[in-house]
Amino acid sequence: AQSVAQPEDQVNVAEGNPLTVKCTYSVSGNPYLFWYVQYPNRGLQFLLKYITGDNLVKGSYGFEAEFNKSQTSFHLKKPSALVSDSALYFCAPSRRDDKIIFGKGTRLHILP
Amino acid sequence: NAGVTQTPKFQVLKTGQSMTLQCAQDMNHNSMYWYRQDPGMGLRLIYYSASEGTTDKGEVPNGYNVSRLNKREFSLRLESAAPSQTSVYFCASSAGGTYNSPLHFGNGTRLTVT
Numbered sequence: 232a233q234s235v236a237q238p239e240d241q242v243n244v245a246e247g248n249p250l251t252v253k254c255t256y257s258v259s260g261n262p263y264l265f266w267y268v269q270y271p272n273r274g275l276q277f278l279l280k281y282i283t284g285d286n287l288v289k290g291s292y293g294f295e296a297e298f299n300k301s302q303t304s305f306h307l308k309k310p311s312a313l314v315s316d317s318a319l320y321f322c323a324p325s326r327r328d329d330k331i332i333f334g335k336g337t338r339l340h341i342l343p
Numbered sequence: 344n345a346g347v348t349q350t351p352k353f354q355v356l357k358t359g360q361s362m363t364l365q366c367a368q369d370m371n372h373n374s375m376y377w378y379r380q381d382p383g384m385g386l387r388l389i390y391y392s393a394s395e396g397t398t399d400k401g402e403v404p405n406g407y408n409v410s411r412l413n414k415r416e417f418s419l420r421l422e423s424a425a426p427s428q429t430s431v432y433f434c435a436s437s438a439g440g441t442y443n444s445p446l447h448f449g450n451g452t453r454l455t456v457t
Contacts, residue, residue, distance in 0.1 A: 263443050265445065272451075273450050274347070274451055275386070280445065321386070325443070326442065327442055329441050330388075331442075331446070333385040335383055336385055
């Protein structure tokens with residue numbers, strides 16, 4: 232079965248520290264990989280995507296993600312966390328048949 | 344630029360009542376989608392419309408119907424609401440399919456069925 236896993240329900244990071252939100256997937260073929268962010272009472276917003284090429288992808292708000300094909304992972308990172316980064320983050324691999332799979336989400340809590 | 348607009352923002356229904364959730368996008372996108380979000384379950388696709396005039400079932404279509412009224416508008420109807428349909432509903436659009444086109448989401452409709 233095709234799936235995506237975000238192993239941590241919540242990640243707590245002190246402001247100014249680096250952050251990582253983990254994602255692993257099991258999807259056949261070469262999926263495109265997306266990260267979305269959801270702020271309270273809002274819809275999801277596109278953050279970044281990986282298609283091909285450089286394994287480190289840069290996106291909005293200073294976020295980047297590292298693709299690792301052998302580990303089928305696509306971890307979201309940021310060098311220095313801000314309190315305003317506190318939100319719910321979703322990893323979402325998409326398949327060539329246009330089915331996108333959303334993870335269950337990881338709540339990121341940045342401590343001032 | 345409004346993006347994706349959903350109405351209403353909140354709704355409370357009694358079991359058995361019907362209602363239609365409205366969605367409109369102003370980005371000239373071809374594809375539109377309806378998702379539901381439940382705690383701890385991520386987002387699940389209810390129905391989608393790859394282009395004007397077409398609709399297809401997603402993962403959880405039972406109890407719902409949709410209409411792609413024109414390129415801009417995609418509505419979701421609950422004919423006979425059930426408590427299991429209590430959820431937050433999101434409409435989204437994309438320029439192409441979801442394989443390589445990011446989704447643009449509305450701000451959601453919080454539906455409670457009592």
